[in-house]
Amino acid sequence: METTPNxxxxxxxxxxxVASILDQIGLVQTVDRFVGPRPGEKVSxxxxxxxxxxxxLGFVTSPLYLFGHFFQGKPTELxxxxxxxxxxxxxxxxxxxxxxxxxxxVTELFVEVAKSARRAFPFPVRALHVDSTSFxxxxxxxxxxxxxxxxxxxxxxxxxxxxxxxxxxxxxxQWVMNLICADTGGIPLxxxxxxxxxxxxxxxxxxLARYRQSLELGEVVVLDGASYSQENLGAxxxxxxxxxxxxxxxxxKVLLREELPQEAWRPLLxxxxxxxxxxxxxxxxxxxxxxxxxxxxxxEEASLQQRIARAEGEARKVLGRLTARTFACEADARRALxxxxxxxPLHRLVYLGVQEERQxxxxxxxxxxxxxxxxxxxxxxxxxxDQEKLERARRGLGRFLLATNVLxxxxxxxxxxxxxxxxxxxxxxxxFRFLKDPLFFAESTFLKRPERVMALGMVMALxxxxxxxxxxxxxxxxxxxxxxxxxxxxRPTAKPTLRWVFQLFMWVRLVELGxxxxxLNLAPHHETAARLLxxxxxxxxx
Numbered sequence: 001m002e003t004t005p006n007x008x009x010x011x012x013x014x015x016x017x018v019a020s021i022l023d024q025i026g027l028v029q030t031v032d033r034f035v036g037p038r039p040g041e042k043v044s045x046x047x048x049x050x051x052x053x054x055x056x057l058g059f060v061t062s063p064l065y066l067f068g069h070f071f072q073g074k075p076t077e078l079x080x081x082x083x084x085x086x087x088x089x090x091x092x093x094x095x096x097x098x099x100x101x102x103x104x105x106v107t108e109l110f111v112e113v114a115k116s117a118r119r120a121f122p123f124p125v126r127a128l129h130v131d132s133t134s135f136x137x138x139x140x141x142x143x144x145x146x147x148x149x150x151x152x153x154x155x156x157x158x159x160x161x162x163x164x165x166x167x168x169x170x171x172x173x174q175w176v177m178n179l180i181c182a183d184t185g186g187i188p189l190x191x192x193x194x195x196x197x198x199x200x201x202x203x204x205x206x207x208l209a210r211y212r213q214s215l216e217l218g219e220v221v222v223l224d225g226a227s228y229s230q231e232n233l234g235a236x237x238x239x240x241x242x243x244x245x246x247x248x249x250x251x252x253k254v255l256l257r258e259e260l261p262q263e264a265w266r267p268l269l270x271x272x273x274x275x276x277x278x279x280x281x282x283x284x285x286x287x288x289x290x291x292x293x294x295x296x297x298x299x300e301e302a303s304l305q306q307r308i309a310r311a312e313g314e315a316r317k318v319l320g321r322l323t324a325r326t327f328a329c330e331a332d333a334r335r336a337l338x339x340x341x342x343x344x345p346l347h348r349l350v351y352l353g354v355q356e357e358r359q360x361x362x363x364x365x366x367x368x369x370x371x372x373x374x375x376x377x378x379x380x381x382x383x384x385x386d387q388e389k390l391e392r393a394r395r396g397l398g399r400f401l402l403a404t405n406v407l408x409x410x411x412x413x414x415x416x417x418x419x420x421x422x423x424x425x426x427x428x429x430x431x432f433r434f435l436k437d438p439l440f441f442a443e444s445t446f447l448k449r450p451e452r453v454m455a456l457g458m459v460m461a462l463x464x465x466x467x468x469x470x471x472x473x474x475x476x477x478x479x480x481x482x483x484x485x486x487x488x489x490x491r492p493t494a495k496p497t498l499r500w501v502f503q504l505f506m507w508v509r510l511v512e513l514g515x516x517x518x519x520l521n522l523a524p525h526h527e528t529a530a531r532l533l534x535x536x537x538x539x540x541x542x
Contacts (some may be wrong), residue, residue: 008512010075012519016538017077021470024048024534025117027462034112035104038096039216043088047080048097051089054079055463056463059502070272075510079518090325098447098455106458110191111214117187117465119472127183127220127242129427130204131226132194133436134165136172138451151428157450163197167436175450177435177457178207179428180215181418183222185472186427189215191461193454200226205235220406222420231284236405237284238379240412242420245288245401251281255290257396268415269422271295271443276414279403287409289402289417296538297398303391308346308385319383322349323326333379346393348386356381431464431504470533471498477532485525501529517541523532 022028025056029045038045055070070085101109118125137160160173165173176194181187193205204227208215221236225244245252255277265273274291318340327333333354341349358372366372402421447453475495480482484492485501509520519539530539 006512006514010510010512011073012075012505012508012510012538014505014508015054015058015074015079015320016535017451017470017501017505017533018054018160019050020530020535020538021368021466021473022053024120025466026120027053027113030113033100033106035100035111036371038100043093045086047084047095047099048089048093049101050230050457051076051080051464052094052097052266053463053466054457057467057502061501062121073518078510081193095452098452100457101458102451103282106454107211108188110458111189111211113462114187114189114465115214117469118189121469123182123184123187123469123472125182125184125189125219125224125460127423128189128208128215129181129183129222129424130208131188131198131224131424131428131432132176132177132178133202133432134163134174134176134196135165135436135457136165136169137296137447138172151364158193158454159195159197160450160453161196163195170448174492175453175457176203177461178203178429179461180207180211181428181431182188183423185468186430187468187472188428188431188465190460194456200224201229201232205232208239209235214472219405220420222414222424224424233282233284234407240404242402242404242406242417245281245403245423249281249402251279251400254350255288256399257392257402259395265292266414272418274414274418276409278358281403284406285407287407287417288405289404289414291400291418293400294397295398295402301394304471306391308390311344311346312383313384315344315349315383315449318344319349319381323379323381326357326378327354327384328376330377333377337379337381344386344389346386346389347383348389350384352380352382354378370397375487390522425458427535431468434467435460461523467498474498474529474533481530481532483530483532504529525530 001364007424025048029044031049032044035045043051060069064201065484074086076089078088149281158175160175162170162173163176165172165174176196176197176198178190178192178198179188180190182189190207190211194203204223208221219240221239221241222242223243225246228246230241237484238425247253247256261372262276266275268274271294272291277288277290278290279368280284298521322336322340327336334351337349337351341347354377357378359374359376402417404412404417406417447456454488478494478496484494485496486503487493487496488500505526507521508526511518511520522539527540530536
């Protein structure tokens with residue numbers, strides 16, 4: 001009787017694309033060299049980290065700390081190596097991997113992997129974008145005071161404590177992720193965990209200075225307004241930077257609300273105009289670029305109308321209290337009206353006169369010849385919008401201030417200053433949105449120790465690095481090859497998101513039959529993506 005060959009079907013999907021990028025940047029080799037071998041381990045730390053990133057970019061609802069379940073039905077030996085089975089990728093191995101990453105120094109190790117990624121994919125870096133965000137955690141984690149931050153190269157243990165929550169969960173403790181990303185594709189070049197109540201004003205500039213040599217700095221460093229202070233400007237000597245100027249500064253307030261002639265403005269990017277002034281804030285010569293955005297002005301105009309409505313309600317209360325009072329003379333009434341009117345943000349009180357009231361000894365009609373006990377006066381006034389105040393408020397709509405210490409306008413023209421600052425949204429902030437996506441499933445964490453939270457943060461940042469790097473490389477190679485992939489409507493595109501490409505691979509399966517491997521459901525566009533990302537060993541098996 002003839003036996004039926006053993007048939008095994010595995011869910012390959014897009015994991016071969018991720019594994020290929022990890023192979024090309026040498027993740028496993030870099031981590032194992034940095035961490036060192038562990039006696040008796042069947043899965044090295046680097047290989048376990050590769051498995052964790054495959055899980056993180058699997059876009060399923062499996063938490064990272066249950067990643068052993070993720071590999072059930074996946075071709076682990078193809079993706080990770082001979083002899084590596086899902087049973088070896090258990091929670092215990094994940095925990096030991098996190099401990100090893102922490103012991104090696106998560107920031108230094110991340111920088112080494114990022115350097116290796118730049119060698120494998122030589123993407124240009126013209127600017128570095130620096131920012132931070134918070135991730136909340138579940139659990140008690142002590143009082144939050146036992147951790148400490150070293151002044152050397154590596155934080156010891158971060159404090160998981162309460163702080164300003166970007167997740168809108170002030171009830172939970174948190175930690176802060178600091179990222180420095182390249183302007184090219186928002187690819188992260190440095191990750192550093194921070195305390196839950198970290199001050200960005202102090203931390204981000206210190207991070208730049210500490211890892212200055214390791215980063216192989218780009219042309220310009222871009223930071224948000226939290227880092228703009230006299231102390232930080234001094235610490236950034238030697239850097240070229242672009243920053244937003246806080247609107248709370250006295251000099252900024254004047255410029256933001258100043259009435260400026262139309263001929264002083266110059267067009268910048270579409271929908272923006274601006275003008276430049278020189279400044280020497282903090283003892284540093286710099287160019288200030290006053291920017292006015294049409295779209296932002298429209299949005300702030302709608303907000304201004306809401307402010308007018310709220311201010312009117314408050315002003316009517318003030319008027320009601322004034323008209324209910326009595327005054328000894330008309331001068332006192334007018335003085336009180338003027339003082340109250342001056343305190344109103346957008347309205348004024350218009351004097352209409354006073355009404356005389358006589359106060360008698362008893363109720364009823366006074367007797368003939370009876371003299372009143374006192375004569376008092378009540379205000380008569382009306383409320384109206386103060387057009388001068390409103391014009392001052394409207395004058396600042398859509399405006400914000402940028403500063404740079406690059407004094408050469410030819411080297412960094414005003415429109416380029418604005419463009420570099422706007423890139424913050426599509427680089428580091430886009431990366432934070434990716435990490436907080438519910439599909440990523442790592443926004444909130446629960447691990448037993450802060451050390452493991454720090455290491456898990458590194459896994460998350462590495463997943464972002466792989467995703468951003470893969471998207472940039474695929475788009476670049478599609479453009480160079482004059483090729484395309486189908487978009488969601490089946491139309492050709494040379495700029496697909498990597499998430500959409502992952503979805504295109506959803507039904508790709510790997511079959512083992514009679515000792516041979518076959519890939520099912522592979523269409524021409526799959527072959528194009530696999531070839532351009534160098535993933536032929538996972539998909540083009542024939």
